[in-house]
Amino acid sequence: MNLIGVGTSVVRAVISVLDSSWAINASNGLQAHGHPHWLQLQLAAAKLLDLVLLLPAHRLPQFQMYRWAFVGDAAVGCSNNNNLSSDFVPHITRIAKLMDNKYKQELPVSQITPGELILTSNSIRSLQDLHHFFTRLSRKSNNICAPINNTQLESVIEQDFLEKMPAVPAR
Numbered sequence: 001m002n003l004i005g006v007g008t009s010v011v012r013a014v015i016s017v018l019d020s021s022w023a024i025n026a027s028n029g030l031q032a033h034g035h036p037h038w039l040q041l042q043l044a045a046a047k048l049l050d051l052v053l054l055l056p057a058h059r060l061p062q063f064q065m066y067r068w069a070f071v072g073d074a075a076v077g078c079s080n081n082n083n084l085s086s087d088f089v090p091h092i093t094r095i096a097k098l099m100d101n102k103y104k105q106e107l108p109v110s111q112i113t114p115g116e117l118i119l120t121s122n123s124i125r126s127l128q129d130l131h132h133f134f135t136r137l138s139r140k141s142n143n144i145c146a147p148i149n150n151t152q153l154e155s156v157i158e159q160d161f162l163e164k165m166p167a168v169p170a171r
Contacts (some may be wrong), residue, residue, distance in 0.1 A: 001012040010048075011035075011063070011066045011121075013045075014045045015050060015069075016093060017042055017044055017045040018042070018046070018091060019040055019051075026071070032059070032072075033043075037121075039124050039125070039126070039127070040123070040124075042124070042127065042130065043119075043121070043123065043124050043130070044132055046119055046133055046134075047117075047119050047160070049070060049092075049137075050117050050118050050119045050137070051068070051117065051153075052067075052134070053071065054116075054117055054146070054148060054149075054153070055148070057093070065077060068090070069090065069091060070090055070091050070092050071090050071091040071092055071093075071137075071140075072088075072093065084128070087155075092134060092137050092138050092166055093112045093138045095134050095138075096131075096135045096137070096138035099127075099128075099130075099131045099134055099135070100135065101132050112140050113134055113149070114146030114152075115146035115147050115149045116148075116149045116152050117152065117153060117156050118133055118136050118137060119133045120152075120156050120159075122159055122160065150163055
């Protein structure tokens with residue numbers, strides 16, 4: 001089964017969700033940026049991106065041809081790719097710079113553990129909660145080939161699929 005067509009649609013949807021977060025246009029019908037459902041969609045798009053960037057190329061080959069659009073040509077393993085314009089800025093880098101300019105706060109420099117997901121949160125209260133993720137991802141070295149921490153990966157995915165138990169009122 002060829003999933004390249006599906007991969008194209010998924011990539012387009014992720015770009016749409018992430019790019020619309022920073023588009024300020026009252027006529028585009030996207031005036032619910034602070035709505036919890038919209039924030040969950042943005043979080044889901046970011047988590048999907050985190051996961052596909054973590055997985056090795058042989059696990060998700062249909063994404064590999066689009067990887068450079070998110071993280072640049074270094075991720076493809078080619079440092080002198082003449083096919084890419086020097087004016088091109090990968091989506092992750094562009095979003096991180098926009099968020100840096102908007103939120104203007106110094107983020108603590110923290111180590112990224114190779115082979116682990118960066119984004120492990122189940123919910124966000126505002127778009128600013130994703131600032132740290134985009135900043136870390138934009139600074140991440142793409143040449144590190146580390147084994148995936150399957151325990152951490154399974155735990156994060158499990159938490160994403162578990163529904164929250166409703167609070168039982170105290171008697």
